[in-house]
Amino acid sequence: xxxxxxxxxxxxxxRPALAGVSFEVRENEIFGVLxxxxxxxxxxFKILATMLPPRSGSARIAGFDxxxxxxxxxxxxxxxxxSQSLDRKLTVAENLRAQGQLFGLRGHKLTCRGNEVLERLxxxxxxxxxxxxLSGGLRRRVEIAKGLLHEPSVLLMDEPSxxxxxxxxxxxxxxxEELRRSQGVTVxxxxxxxxxxxxxxxxxxxxxxxxxxxxxxxxxxxxxxGDVVVLEVAGDPAVVREEILRRFGASATLVNGSxxxxxxxxxxxxxxxxxxxxxxxxxxxxxxPTLEDVFLDETGVRLE
Amino acid sequence: xxxxxPVWTLVQRDLIRxxxxxxxxxxxxxxxxxxxxxxxxxxxxLAFFFPGALVLTVMFSAVFSTMSLIEDRREGFLLSxxxxxxxxxxxxxxxxxxxxxxxxxxxxxxLCFVPxxxxxxxxxxxxEAAGIIFLTSFAFTVLGFLLAWQMDSTQGFxxxxxxxxxxLWLVSGSLFSMxxxxxxxxxxxxxxxxxxxxxxxxxxxxxxAVAGMPAVSTSVAVTAAxxxxxxxxxxxxxxxKTVRSFA
Numbered sequence: 048x049x050x051x052x053x054x055x056x057x058x059x060x061x062r063p064a065l066a067g068v069s070f071e072v073r074e075n076e077i078f079g080v081l082x083x084x085x086x087x088x089x090x091x092f093k094i095l096a097t098m099l100p101p102r103s104g105s106a107r108i109a110g111f112d113x114x115x116x117x118x119x120x121x122x123x124x125x126x127x128x129x130s131q132s133l134d135r136k137l138t139v140a141e142n143l144r145a146q147g148q149l150f151g152l153r154g155h156k157l158t159c160r161g162n163e164v165l166e167r168l169x170x171x172x173x174x175x176x177x178x179x180x181l182s183g184g185l186r187r188r189v190e191i192a193k194g195l196l197h198e199p200s201v202l203l204m205d206e207p208s209x210x211x212x213x214x215x216x217x218x219x220x221x222x223x224e225e226l227r228r229s230q231g232v233t234v235x236x237x238x239x240x241x242x243x244x245x246x247x248x249x250x251x252x253x254x255x256x257x258x259x260x261x262x263x264x265x266x267x268x269x270x271x272x273g274d275v276v277v278l279e280v281a282g283d284p285a286v287v288r289e290e291i292l293r294r295f296g297a298s299a300t301l302v303n304g305s306x307x308x309x310x311x312x313x314x315x316x317x318x319x320x321x322x323x324x325x326x327x328x329x330x331x332x333x334x335x336p337t338l339e340d341v342f343l344d345e346t347g348v349r350l351e
Numbered sequence: 352x353x354x355x356x357p358v359w360t361l362v363q364r365d366l367i368r369x370x371x372x373x374x375x376x377x378x379x380x381x382x383x384x385x386x387x388x389x390x391x392x393x394x395x396x397l398a399f400f401f402p403g404a405l406v407l408t409v410m411f412s413a414v415f416s417t418m419s420l421i422e423d424r425r426e427g428f429l430l431s432x433x434x435x436x437x438x439x440x441x442x443x444x445x446x447x448x449x450x451x452x453x454x455x456x457x458x459x460x461x462l463c464f465v466p467x468x469x470x471x472x473x474x475x476x477x478x479e480a481a482g483i484i485f486l487t488s489f490a491f492t493v494l495g496f497l498l499a500w501q502m503d504s505t506q507g508f509x510x511x512x513x514x515x516x517x518x519l520w521l522v523s524g525s526l527f528s529m530x531x532x533x534x535x536x537x538x539x540x541x542x543x544x545x546x547x548x549x550x551x552x553x554x555x556x557x558x559x560a561v562a563g564m565p566a567v568s569t570s571v572a573v574t575a576a577x578x579x580x581x582x583x584x585x586x587x588x589x590x591x592k593t594v595r596s597f598a
Contacts, residue, residue, distance in 0.1 A: 096434050121436040132431040136368045148360040149435035151353060193431065 049074045049201060049233050050095070055104035057090050057256075064090040066256040067104065072235055072249075077227055079247035080237045081338065083350055087256040088237040089129075092205045095235065096126045108201055122150070125194030125232075129205040132190060133178045139165070139189050140174040143196060150197040164192040168222060184215025191222065195232075202226070204236040208243050220246055239350065241338050252342055259345045264338055271336035271344060274313025278306045278320065279330040287327060294323060302343065309336070309344075357437035361445025362452060364428075365416070369453050379412040380457050384464070390526075391468075401468035402552040403525020405461045406545070409488050410516060413454035417495030418508050420446065424500075443589045447492050447582070454488035470556045479555040483571060487548040490578035493585055500588050524549045529563035547573040 050072035057065040065087050072078040082088050093099040094106055097117040105112060111119040133142050140161065147157040165171045168188045178186060187207065194202055207223070208216045220243075226232050236247070244250050245264050252259035252267075260267065278299075280287045284306050288299045291308065295316065299306040310316045313333045321328050342350045369375065387404035391397035423429040432442050462480060465472065472480065498511055522536060523545035532540055540546050550561045551570035560566050565573075 098430075098434060118436045121434055124434075126431065126434045128430055130427070130430070132427055134364060134368070134428045136371055137364065141364075141367060145360050145364055146431060146435075148356050149432060149437045151356060151436070153356060 048072065050078075050106075050108050050235060052091075052095075052106045053104050055091070055094060055101045055106055057094065057099065057102050059090075063256050065094075065101075068253070068256070068258055069104075070251050070258060070261060072233060074233055075227060075231050076248045077223065077234045077246070078236070079244045079250040080235070080253055081241075081244040081250050081342070081350075082237075082239065082253035082259075083348075084239055086254050088239075088253055089205065090256075091253070092203065092237050096124065096203055097121055122197070123200050125191075125197070125199035125202045127187075127190045127194045127202065127204040127207060129207075129209060131186065133186060133193070135179040136177065138175050138177055139170060139181075139192075142178060142189060143193060146193045147196050152197065160196055160198075164195050167195075167225075168192045182215075184211050184218065187211060187215070187219060188222070191219075195226070195230075198230075199232070201233045201235060204234065206238055206240075207236055208238065208240055216242075241350070244338050250338070252338075252345065254342070254346045254348075259342070267338065267341045268336045271309055271340055273309060273311040273336075274316075275334050275336055275340050276308045276310060276313050276316055276320075277302075277332045277334075278308070278328055279304070280306060280324070280327050281329055282327060287324065290324070291320065295319070300343075300347075302349065307343070309340070354438060354441045357432075357435075357441045358445040358448060361432075361442065362449040365449030365453060369456075375412075376457060376460065379415070380408050380460050383408040383411065383461065387464075397467065398469045399528075400525070401465070401470070402549050402556060403520070403523065405458055405484070405552065406487060406523070406525060406549050407520060408461045409454045409458040409484060410491050410520060412457045413450055413488050413491035414495040414498075414508075414512060414516060416450040416453055417446075417492055417499050418505055420496065420499040421502055421505055421508065439590050440586045443496070443585050444582075447489070447496055447585070450495070451485070451489045451492040454492060455485045458484035458488060465556065468556075472556045472558055476555050476558050479567070480552055483548065483551045483555055483574070486571065486574045486578060487552070490544070490548070490574055490581065493578055493581040496585050497581060497588065500585065519543055519545050522546070524553070524561070524564070528561070544573065544577040547571075547577075 048071040053069050055065050055068045056063065068091060080088050080091060090099065094101050095108065095113060097113050097120050100114040107113065108120050109123045113120050143161045144157065147160060152160060165174055168191060170188060170192060173181065173185065178189065181189065207219060211219060223234055227234060238244055247264065249261065249263050251261040284301055284304065288301060288306055291297055291299050297308050297310050299308045308316065317331050317333060321331065339350050383404045386407065387400050391400040420429065459481060462484065498508060502508055522539050523543055524540060529537060529540050546564070547570040550564035551567050551574060553561050554567035554570065564570065
């Protein structure tokens with residue numbers, strides 16, 4: 048296991064940000080940590096990036112302890128921050144050179160590696176542009192180039208898609224998948240975006256500092272099975288819920304004023320439920336289970 | 352991991368940035384220059400107020416350029432420095448030397464006006480002054496670094512500047528000499544590390560010791576010791592891995 052986290056606890060003052068988190072990441076995997084903001088993702092990221100020591104428990108990357116052997120870990124991880132870690136007053140090439148030198152690269156080797164990552168991320172023509180003049184999507188790419196410069200075996204990314212438009216987001220993911228394929232890099236990212244989580248090989252759901260569940264997105268969704276039907280009803284939804292349970296044997300949950308039913312055959316249920324409550328059902332929606340449903344199912348609260 | 356490569360990286364970064372924001376020079380050198388010309392002409396003694404005004408330039412430049420550390424730390428460049436394998440002490444030294452070099456450069460620019468002040472220190476005196484200006488730049492930068500490392504906002508920084516640093520400058524022998532000071536102020540001047548920088552600089556330019564202050568070499572030694580102590584404190588502060596330093 049290239050990343051292994053065992054029972055990590057972290058407190059901000061008295062408040063537990065992580066209350067005993069454990070998981071493992073396999074080599075060459077794209078692994079996502081999914082959860083609402085404030086659920087402990089960022090703290091976990093900081094611990095893995097050697098920025099914070101865990102209060103107790105241990106986290107190891109490539110066999111090295113992130114707290115006690117931070118400098119070994121730092122050589123092996125590339126860190127892509129959510130906030131800008133670029134110097135905006137410097138050019139792309141200057142930012143990369145500074146980063147390389149911090150990792151002990153110099154001379155010919157530094158130039159070669161710099162050109163290589165710029166080429167790979169499609170930034171070759173931007174090398175002499177000031178970071179200030181780049182779009183958000185390009186800046187994120189420079190961040191990634193910076194993180195890859197010293198050939199890390201694990202790339203840690205904090206909310207990589209946040210703040211990017213859909214086009215830039217698609218491009219970013221094409222790069223991430225390409226990297227994994229051609230470089231054998233393991234990618235560990237945090238996200239609160241369902242789309243992004245869906246693209247990971249495996250995800251870890253985190254809520255209130257605890258692991259809710261983990262697995263491949265398809266596998267997690269398959270656990271729910273069937274369809275999800277969301278009903279908006281006139282009058283007291285609790286009464287309608289009772290009725291649905293009595294007549295259809297289906298248990299509905301009340302989420303933000305609407306009723307949510309997980310059921311094998313959604314089409315038939317919709318026809319029957321509309322028939323059964325004339326004038327009460329205001330709107331009906333049917334969808335295949337998403338990770339949002341998985342999260343809702345496990346925690347009882349919405350993800351976003 | 353080499354120690355000096357990261358140091359050079361950070362110095363280089365500050366130099367490039369400075370070159371791209373040349374307007375800063377006007378601010379840091381300009382306002383002390385105006386102070387000097389107005390106060391010096393008003394008292395009819397441009398020479399007396401020159402060393403103090405030069406030290407003020409260095410102080411502004413050094414302290415304000417370390418202020419960038421607050422933003423750097425919150426988001427930005429500092430984060431990636433801190434997760435690199437570069438030794439913490441070389442990151443600290445690089446950051447400090449970069450800002451100190453800029454402050455020094457601006458002090459030297461101010462020094463170009465020395466003929467107008469009526470001093471004729473000769474080549475040796477100018478070299479000596481340049482060295483003293485560097486030490487002073489270094490000391491102020493370290494002081495700025497220490498303050499910035501503890502602080503979350505630039506507002507706090509301005510408060511310290513106005514409540515501590517400017518008063519220190521007022522009683523450093525910049526505006527009135529030790530021999531002319533009364534009572535407790537004289538003791539304050541003697542305890543003020545800045546007095547020794549001003550005295551050393553004045554001594555180098557006049558090529559003789561300043562009345563009421565120790566010899567130039569002693570003043571230089573006091574300034575150097577002050578800088579060294581602050582530097583050690585900075586390395587200790589930066590080595591702590593805490594929630595705050597990454598907040």
